[in-house]
Amino acid sequence: MTEKRENWGSRFGFLMAAAGSAVGLGNIWRFPYLTGMNGGGAFILIYLGCVALIGLCIMTAEFAVGRRSGLAAVGAYKSVSDKWSFAGALGVLSGFFIMGFYPVVGGWSMAYIAKSFTGLLAVPEAIGDVFGGFISAPVEPLVWMVIYLAINVFIVSKGVQGGIEAAGKVMMPLLYVLLAAIIFRTISLPGAGEGLKFLLAPDFSKVTGQTFLAALGQAFFSLSLGMGCMITYGSYLNKEEKLPANALIVTTMDTSVALLAAVAIFPALFAFGIEPTAGPGLVFIVLPQVFAQMGSLGPVFSALFFLLLFIAALTSSVSLLEVVVAYLIDQHRMERKKAVYITSAIMAVMCILSSLSMGAMSGFKIFGVGFFDFFDILTDKIFLAIGGGLLAIFVGFFMKKEDLKDELTNGGTVSFPAFELWYNLTKYVVPVIIAVIAISGILAIEQKSLMIFGLLIIAVLAVFSKKL
């Protein structure tokens, strides 16, 4: 390579970027509704178990693989064995596909910042129709999506330090401030205590096998694992950084935002007598109903909340775009700007299809689902878990133990007392748990043709891996 590879400018900058990737729609939109649908505290406990046992091990492993090779997803695998390139390619494809719907929801969050002040969200009974009408419209959501994607293009084309890191350093602290402001308000609502009780008192009668599945999938998605994102971010780390400590910090930050989002949302729901089991519409339909009942400050809190959602989404989609861009730079020597423009143009087309699948194209199905669900199910239910499992096997059985130890202790200069525990968990326990949960989960996917298509893609990647 002619140019020197980019690096993060500071430890704080890296942490904000990595936590920015992890903290996203997964924490603020998905985690609260999954918690609401799966029995509150019981789901939270299982989720925390998945994060501590599996998430932390995989995050540490991804950082180690990334920094060791100094390359993004495909290159990192390839540097150990050509045959493994497909695992990296699967990650790049996952990033690509998640970007086929993530910017659509990012655009919704921007639209809702504006809508907070238009009076459209002021009548609680009409809010459900407003949302349905908005997302199924042919033009408005597309305009917001394009603006959202353009901001991503702007940030990622500025590079690792000047773009991604700079954005994370400003936006992540702002996110915490906004979250604190919202919690401060909702927790002091009369009747909020019931909501806290729902979060703190586990109801295990709602727990089934599917609860474990939902918790594991959520852990991967929320921590940005299983698709080489943390490999890519790890590849920009300098050799002095302590990887296990950073993995612990990022995991803790991500988990704390998910928990805080739940603390921000549930007391408000209970205070206004709204059921917590509303599902994916929780954030866009139920919360505005809560804001609408808050009086004159309602629009302000509504706008602050959707700003929070927008910021969280932005620092994550930037990392998804970077996974694909870094692959093109590393493996195909493409210039950064060119890689960003080409990649985002294709993503824009996928997002247009996803957005239209909510309205104008709702009758059009591939493998039994619309485009939005196609990209979502393929990545979240099939690719991420398999990607995480492959990484654990790769690290445990194809990398040298001494190399891993060397990387995680910075050549023996810093101590990592839990190395043996981490190594054995990653090698033996994590793949087995993921296999059990992923296999049962993938087999349970309703759309069988989509499931077969997903597995076929992985097989095709494996066959052509040397070309990638």
Ligand code: PFF
């Ligand atoms: N972690 C992000 C969220 O919680 O919304 C989503 C995500 C980003 C998943 C980056 C995967 C990834 F590589």
